[in-house]
Amino acid sequence: MIKDITSKAEEKMKKTMSVLKNDLATMKAGRANPTMLDRIEVEYYGSMTAINQVANISAPEPRLLLIQPWEKSTLKDIEKAILKSDLGINPSNDGAVIRLMVPELTEETRKNLVKNVKKTGEDAKVAIRSIRREANDKIKNLKKDGNVSEDEVKKGEEDIQKVTDNYIKQVDIMINDKETEIMSI
Incomplete structure (x- = not known):
């Protein structure tokens, strides 16, 4: 049961990453795309x-x-x-x-673009953390219902946290890459 919750949470996080990737791709960075x-x-x-x-x-x-x-x-x-x-x-x-x-980006335009990129990244992190909270709540409800032990709950929460940390790290990498791309044009 806990594995199902973890895998569903991870699937939602993958979708969040996909949306982030698409959002970043549609942001103009001085090159025609x-x-x-x-x-x-x-x-x-x-x-x-x-x-x-x-x-x-x-x-x-x-x-x-x-x-x-x-x-x-x-x-x-x-x-x-x-x-x-x-x-x-x-x-x-x-x-x-x-x-x-596609016009040249001015310094001001680049800075505004970077702000938008960071905001988009932060929105993705919020979505990922929300998915984590939702999964942890489901795991705690299993314990309340007496379906799992305390140790299983702890293990499940740790697994969810590891997955969350991994996706948050991926968001940071994507945002830094896009920021570098924008500022180096």
Whole structure:
């Protein structure tokens, strides 16, 4: 029973890490990266669809994103979606493709980006700790119900703590890597 609780907690922590990884990938770091557009959706045949589902997105140069829609009729909608987004990049539409020039990051922009990265990392740590607390509560409830001994509870809590420490360390590493990437551009 305790192993089930531990493995479920670890699975949730893995999902948290996956979300963190995606969040960090969508943050622009001065280089053109197709994942920057992952959160932007465009209206396509009446429903909101991710840009990468209606167009080919490539980065032919370090500071340029090229968006080639599969249907030319979606060009204007993609352009509007990019303008509405929080990217802060003006698209250049030549009738066939959309070009996005990723601007140089100023020192101030870098510092703000690093703040956002740290906040995102802190949010992930809070989520991981919340998962730990939830798992520990479930283990304690097993003891209250008389299903496990005190020693099993202690062992279960130690296992959960080890898993938590491991994921917190991974978050720190990811945040430091992203911070280094942003400041070294």
